[in-house]
Amino acid sequence: MAQDHRARQYASTHQRIYEAAMELFAEHGYEDVSIARLAAAAGVSVQTFYAHYPGKDELLMALPERAEIDALIATVPADRPLGERMRSAILGFVRGLTGNVRSDALARWQLIATTSRLRYRAAEYERATAQLFLESLGVEKDTAAAVVVTAHLSAYTQGLLRWADSGDEPALEGIVQEALDALREL
Structure with missing residues (x-):
């Protein structure tokens, strides 16, 4: 008690x-x-x-828990290509940001987007999160997998920064999807 x-x-x-x-x-x-x-x-x-x-x-940035990443990865069938798994996991996470959680995320990312030091730190968190994804996927020593995972997380971060700059117009889902779509054009 x-x-x-x-x-x-x-x-x-x-x-x-x-x-x-x-x-x-x-x-x-x-x-x-x-x-x-x-x-x-x-x-x-x-x-x-x-x-x-x-x-x-x-206060503004925190690494996700490994269990959160494991749960995101588990939402996508393991037989799908890695890029598709990452895309689906990220978009599923973004769709889950609703209500106060979404408003709070927007306020935090607006601070990050307008503070150069925080933008730099966001890149550090992005790399650390990529490592957590690679470990969750069991491919931490695979160079090609590292490229795919880091590219998707970079696209996600760019989507968040654009969303913060836009004030949620257009909506986060569309901006992140557009950023992830850019990877398909490479």
Whole structure:
């Protein structure tokens, strides 16, 4: 029972820090908000902030869990070509972004798109996510597979950046599909 209470308290504090940060970023811009200011706005110490997030960047970007990637990959038959599996998994994930989750993703990607340092960090996360996909697929040592997976994730990232720039007009699904379609033209 005490462990459940601690987990709920941790999750509540985690969310409170995130929400305070998003408000401050919207009001003052990402670069002009210090961690001390974020912590104060959330009503926590700087030490507590770091117990929840390694830094400001991680408020906006996080690597997916391996189980999430495994679940995405499992939605597409294993006998399909790798490019088709990646395309279907990405589009399935995008279709699942609805309601508040989608609004939150748009707000985060708008910050990423307008902050050069975050755009650079997004590329790092893209490469790390590609490695997770390769491991999930069991092809981490296959050069051709690495090219296919990284190309699809790069197209996805480009779609997200264009979506952020557009303010959701056109919709994310169409932009990501267009970015993935560009790979078929190569």
